Amino acid sequence: RGGGVALARDPADRYASVEALANDLRNHLQGMPVDAKTPTALYRARKFVTRHRVGAAFSAFAVAALATIAILAINFAVTADRQAKAIALERDRAQQTRAFLVSIFDAADPNLVPGEQTARELLDAGRKRIATELADQALVQADLLNAMGLVFRSWRHMDDGREVLQQERDLRARATGKRNREYADVLVRLSEFEDMAGNYEQSLAYGRQALDISNQIDDSLGQAAGHIRVGRVLHLQGDYDGADPAYRRAIDIYRSELGDFSLESAQAKIHLANLLNHQQRYDEALVLFEQALATREESIKGDNADVTEVLIGMASTLHNLGRLDDAEAAYERGFAINDRLFGPDNTYNMYIVNGLGKVAESRGDYQLALGHYEDAARLVRMHFPDSPDLG
DSSP states (O other): OOSOOTTOSSGGGSOSSHHHHHHHHHHHHTTOOOTTSOOOHHHHHHHHHHHTHHHHHHHHHHHHHHHHHHHHHHHHHHHHHHHHHHHHHHHHHHHHHHHHHHHHHHTSOTTSOTTOSOHHHHHHHHHHHHHHHTTTOHHHHHHHHHHHHHHHHHHTOHHHHHHHHHHHHHHHHHHHOSSSHHHHHHHHHHHHHHHHTTOHHHHHHHHHHHHHHHHHTTOHHHHHHHHHHHHHHHHHTTOHHHHHHHHHHHHHHHHHHHOTTSHHHHHHHHHHHHHHHHTTOHHHHHHHHHHHHHHHHHHSOSOOHHHHHHHHHHHHHHHHTTOHHHHHHHHHHHHHHHHHHHOTTOSHHHHHHHHHHHHHHHHTOHHHHHHHHHHHHHHHHHHOTTOGGGO
8 A cells, every 4th residue: 555545544645735646646547557556566666557558558569570680680590501401412522423423434444545435344344333332322313314214215224224213212211211202203214114114103103193193282393293194095095085184184284284385285285186086185285395396306406316306206297187288297307307417227116117107108199108117117126126116
């Protein structure tokens, strides 16, 4: 109790005067401390807040905001530090991978004439070194095996390619688990190998596993790649109704994420165009082939097998539309590109020469058609003697 109470029994406890009582009444009405109340710090603080509600609320907000900013700043610093470390690790991995690839060629047998040691021999020696010299660096090993898998794919060495990709898959699973983009990407490439080898059920299984992982981690581009793989195998198995929505979903994702004229969008359009061609929807197929060709010609300057891939599908569609001159021109352009890049006996040209045979047969020039077919059979025997393409 402070200096006065109006009805206290003890006169000493009462207000000294009417003026003192009036002052307390005015203070009470104005939200100020009164003498009748014990003047504790909490009591005075509560009175202050009551008088300055807006200012006090703003001050409280400012304090909370500053605290939040401080927490966010700390979290950002921690996150930035982690990101910096992750970037540094990725940089170190890339440098190690590059250095090791260079060392493969530096380690060529000095007793041989330069160029005498084949690329295959260098690659085989590199595979052995990866297993020994990088035994404690799983992700670097995986990156190198990834590169080797691409080489074996381009050479169409199915068994070697499958083996290095399976090794890469197992390394990544042990190092980082299976719920990530890199692991899903390995499955996509394994699906491609099994597709090329004619193992469609295994290819489909890999494709579906990759798609499932990409869905779990919400990786849209991974989802598109998975849809392509699933659609491709269903297409090859004759399930056109299952392949069509898979291809279209991939196109939608690429269009949304990368734009309608990206190389990824072009690849997805080629798959759908080939399907439409097989469904005898030739006009729709031709539109997609033309779009894909325009994208690749714009993005890839000079001779490139990626352009040839489009030309083969486009030529087949033009042939089915009865546009024989246009079909022949597309086949011959593709043949010329491949000839300059790889020589006349490359694998793509067996499809082109076979297509030229179909065009000649449609014109009634059976002797020319027979020559093309015999040449195509020769190329199949050279590259894939056990392939159904020979039949």
